[in-house]
Amino acid sequence: MSKKHKHPHHEEHVDESWLIPYADLLTLLLALFIVLFAMSSVDAKKFEEMAQAFNSALNGGTGVLDQTSPIETGPDNDKKKNETEDKNEAASASAADKERKAQMEAEQKQLEDLKKKVDNYIKANGLTTQLDTKLNASQLMITISDNALFASGSATVKPDSRKLAVAIGTMLVSYPGYEIVVSGHTDNQPISTSEFKSNWDLSSARAIRFMDILLSNKKLDPKLFSAIGYGQYRPLDGISNTTAAGRAKNRRVEVSIIRKFIDPENLSQVPATPKE
Known part of the structure; x- marks a missing residue:
């Protein structure tokens, strides 16, 4: 009887080669989380050293951490950030300055x-002794003698002078957006009538009446207009109310076209409020 040869039983082994890359992946993830955690306080030099150490240990010096830039923190980074912000602000301010200058x-x-238009009108109509214009750092002021506008003690604009007010209003239409202030001034001679109890009343009424004629031009915006009465308390610079000639000059109506843009460096050119 023949003997049967029994072949030895070979146990089958499961392929576990996948564990190696899996372990490497877990190691890399662990390293990455450690680095991310440390980035909140690590500086650039330390981060670079750490990256090189991890890459050298895990991948022979080349890996995901190569050429990686950390988020820099600390005083040096704050300084750089502030310098950048300062430069941006300076550039923005420079652009704003250029726009304002233009x-x-x-x-x-x-x-x-x-x-120039007002001066030409004054010259063409022989009003050089009654009107004057002055442009300074704050406004263009048109000064009109009260003799050209009103009878003594009255706030009613003379018929011939209405033409002047209408002409000024027509000129202003071509220059929209400016604030217009109409101010009335008297001398220091007291007034007390049934219509006006003081120079305050008279100067205010004259300013309002002249403004009314300006605003008869419906192309002008009333929101930009205001009327002020100064009485005798704003005489012209160097002009005293102690003489008849001085009082005549101080009785006036002024139309001020206020600048929208005032250069602080030129404010010294603006005359001080005149005193009696």
């Missing part, structure tokens, strides 16, 4: 053009 130059040209 606007101021355009406004200067407009007011010079308006002054």
Whole structure:
């Protein structure tokens, strides 16, 4: 009887080669989380050293941490951030300054053009002794003698002078957006009538009546207009109310076209409030 040869039983082994890359992956993830955690306080130099150490140990010096830039923190980074912000602010301020300068130059040209038109009207109508214009750092002011506008002690604009007010209003239409202040001034001679109990009343009423004629032009915006009465308390600079000639000059109506853009460096050119 023949003997059967029994073949030895070979146990089958499960392929576990996948565990190696899996373990490497877990190690890399652990390293990455450690690095991310440390990035909140690590500086650039330490981060670079750590990256090189991890890459050298795990991948022979080349890996995911190569060429990685950390988020820098600390005083040096704050300084750089502040310097960048300062540069941005300076650039923005420079652009704003250039824009404002261009606007101021355009406004200067407009007011010079308006002054020229008024001066030409004054000359053409023989009003050089009754009207005057002055352009300074804050406004264009048109000064009109009260003799050209009102009878003594009255706030009713003379018929011939209404033409002047209408002409000024027509000129202002071409220069929209400016605030217009109409102010009335008297001398220091007291007044007390049934219509006006003081120079305050008279100067205010004269300013309002002249403004009314300006605003008869419906192309002008009433929101930009105001009327003020100063009585005798704002005499012209250097002009005293102690003489008849001085009092005549101080009785006036002023139409002020206020600048939109005032250069602080030129404010010294604005005359101080005149005193008696």
